[in-house]
Amino acid sequence: MNDERESWYDDEAGPLVRLYAVTRGRSGGARHKLDMLTLVVNASVGMQPRRPEPEYARILQMSHSAISVAEVSAALNLPLTSTKILIGDLIDDGLLKFRSPDPAPEAAARNTQLLRAVLKGIQAI
Structure with a gap:
């Protein structure tokens, strides 16, 4: 590894900060029901x-x-x-408010029917 051409660091990789350093060792175990569609807004x-x-x-x-x-x-x-995890920390600190989407039961049933129809179409190919 003393050769300058051989490097363990890739310039395109960006900074080498491990995720556990950003979240202080925490992974998963969300305290709030957050999903990717949850909206957050600054409350501070x-x-x-x-x-x-x-x-x-x-x-x-x-x-x-x-x-x-x-x-x-x-x-x-x-x-x-x-x-x-980071958003959860800010919610706990009272700096963010959040609202998760609450799908209507009818919409969930329609989604299931749609997915079944798509699956049948794929299987028919």
Whole structure:
């Protein structure tokens, strides 16, 4: 590995910060029912996050208007699970409010019927 041409670091990989460093070792176990369609909005009036990590400030900055968890995840370039943990921290601190979509039972039944029809079409091919 002393050869300059052989490197363990890829310039396109970006910074080498492990996800557990961003989430302080936490993985999964969400305290709130957050999914990728959950909308979050900044509920802090001029309050700063008590956490020093830059991801928290970016989430608050992005959420001045309602934004989905998936959009936050994409903007931060973090996996959805890690983003949920960070958003959960801000909800616990009272800096974010959230609203999860509540699908109507009829819509869920229609989705199931649609998926079955698509499956039958694929099987027929």
